[in-house]
Amino acid sequence: MTDLSNFPITARWPAADPTRIQLYSLPTPNGVKAAIMLEETGLAYEPHLVDFATNDQKSDAFVSLNPNGKIPAMIDPDGPGGQPLALFESGAILLYLAEKTGKFLGEGPADRWHATQWLMFQMGGVGPMFGQLGFFNKFAGKDWEDKRPLGRYVDEAKRLLGVMDAVLAGKTWFLGEAYSIADISMIGWVNNLITFYEARDLVGFDDFPNVGAWLERALARPAVQRGLKIPARAWT
Structure with a gap:
């Protein structure tokens, strides 16, 4: 029987x-x-809800697994x-699960590195910039009188979308x-940029048709549809 009791987080979840x-x-x-990747690979897993409303991510139990206090994090009982x-760290989790299953890294070493470079592009650019745009457009930042921060992130989001749109021209995936x-x-x-962050018109999303078509293809995948809702509620 696998024993995970050495991980304090399992006492809380x-x-x-x-x-x-x-x-x-x-x-x-x-x-x-992480949820989409687990659904796509078909690996058996249990999702546990880390509730921001109660600052679960800052709890001693969660920080014992991720000292940075950010989701997602995971334990693979059958690791190396x-x-x-x-x-922890979503990019590291994607790389690990891809190598564990031999899936979603393309064909051969060149594809592996091309996939990795776009993962770094997302982590260093798309995530931080889109997230800041969301803060200044929808959350507390929207009430700031100085609109220069919002303008900066809108411009950078447009630039990143332009990079993506050019790369996706004539391609199904990256x-x-x-x-x-x-x-x-x-x-x-x-998806969050144009839905939850309510920035579709703000960034002129429809000016990037290749990104829009790519997103439609991605959202049509059953594993993606499932992963976007996980964890919907705590298992425990």
């Missing part, structure tokens, strides 16, 4: 089946990366050498015909 991957998350743009492995972690990393962020 007990594992119903400790042989499954334990995912601690919330359906945010970063949180859904058959030993449990704890991971690697061409191969759906990969590059796509998985960006789905939640682009």
